[in-house]
Amino acid sequence: MKIICIGRNYRKHVEEMNQQFPEQPLFFMKPETALIRANLPFYYPGFSGEIHYEAELVLKICKLGKNIQRRFAHTYYDAVAVGLDFTARDLQQRCISKGHPWEVAKAFDGSAAVGPFVPISSLKNPDDIRFSLKKNGQMVQLGSSAEMIHGFDALIEHVSKYVTLKIGDYLFTGTPAGVGPVKVGDWLALLLEDKEMMSVAIK
Ligand code: ZN
Numbered sequence: 001m002k003i004i005c006i007g008r009n010y011r012k013h014v015e016e017m018n019q020q021f022p023e024q025p026l027f028f029m030k031p032e033t034a035l036i037r038a039n040l041p042f043y044y045p046g047f048s049g050e051i052h053y054e055a056e057l058v059l060k061i062c063k064l065g066k067n068i069q070r071r072f073a074h075t076y077y078d079a080v081a082v083g084l085d086f087t088a089r090d091l092q093q094r095c096i097s098k099g100h101p102w103e104v105a106k107a108f109d110g111s112a113a114v115g116p117f118v119p120i121s122s123l124k125n126p127d128d129i130r131f132s133l134k135k136n137g138q139m140v141q142l143g144s145s146a147e148m149i150h151g152f153d154a155l156i157e158h159v160s161k162y163v164t165l166k167i168g169d170y171l172f173t174g175t176p177a178g179v180g181p182v183k184v185g186d187w188l189a190l191l192l193e194d195k196e197m198m199s200v201a202i203k
Contacts, residue, residue, distance in 0.1 A: 001168045003030040003112050004159055005056075005085055009148050009174025016177050025150045025158045028102070030085075034112040041201040042110050044184050048088035051182055054175035055133035055141045055190060058083040059152060060117050061169040068160040073153035076165060079117035082131045082190040082197050085172050086111040089181075114170060115190050115198035123193075134189040135182070143176030 007026040008014045014021055036042060044051060059077040068076055085106070092105035120126050126145075133141040145152065155173060159165065182188065186202040 001032055001166070001170070002163075003032070003034060003170045003172065004028075004163065005030060005106070005172040006150070006155055006174040009150055009155075010143060010176040011147070011149060012177035013175055013179065014149075016179070021149070025155050027155075027159055028106060030107045030112050033109050034107055036110050036113040036200065038113075038115055038198050039200075041203040042084075042086060042113065042182075043203050044182075045088070045108060045110070047104075047108075048090055050088065050090040052087045052089045052179050053133060053135070053141075053182055053188055054085040054087055054179050055131060055143070056083055056085055056172045056175050057081075057129060057131055057143075057145055058114050058117075059156075059171040059173065061165045061167060061171065064164070064166055065156075065160050066164045068156050068165070070153045070157040073156035076156055076160075077120070077152065077171070079119050080123070080129060080192070081115045081117045082133075082192050083112060083114040083170075083172060084133075084188065084190065084200060085175060086113070087179075112170075112172070113190075113198065113200050115192070118192065130193055132191045133178075134191070135180070136187055137189075140180060141176055141178035145173070147176065148174060
């Protein structure tokens with residue numbers, strides 16, 4: 001399986017990073033080895049001094065597809081989870097300033113934590129899926145799928161133009177404002193609607 005991640009998909013997050021708004025969705029990938037299974041810790045890597053959390057909604061792909069039209073896109077995912085796109089912000093800034101690829105900052109082992117998936121059909125309002133992140137008990141990020149610049153179906157359409165989607169692939173859909181650093185000893189808790197889905201200890 002593969003993990004596809006969308007960048008710059010929430011207006012206030014783009015503003016807090018002082019970045020440009022993309023005309024089309026931006027995406028990058030993480031390998032399967034980036035996954036942290038539910039409730040296992042995140043081990044702070046020695047190569048970075050500035051790891052940031054990014055809480056995101058994650059879609060699970062349920063059908064093989066390529067060049068998917070937007071009006072059919074909703075049939076290609078059936079479940080959603082909350083996940084963390086851990087980012088080595090210091091390495092990422094260096095990569096961006098030099099025009100280098102940023103896998104060292106985004107694709108390292110443990111950089112993708114994903115909570116348990118829930119069927120989209122079980123949600124009250126699939127167009128307004130609320131999620132949040134607490135750090136050491138304090139709410140630091142709060143978002144909703146309704147605030148995305150490019151919605152789920154537009155993302156599926158765009159990504160599948162370039163990359164075949166396969167059953168079991170994950171799509172991270174971007175992070176809202178409020179990203180920030182973690183340090184050893186911190187606890188992160190991910191909530192979907194008002195329910196805590198997963199916690200991650202930083203070790
Ligand atoms: Zn992200």
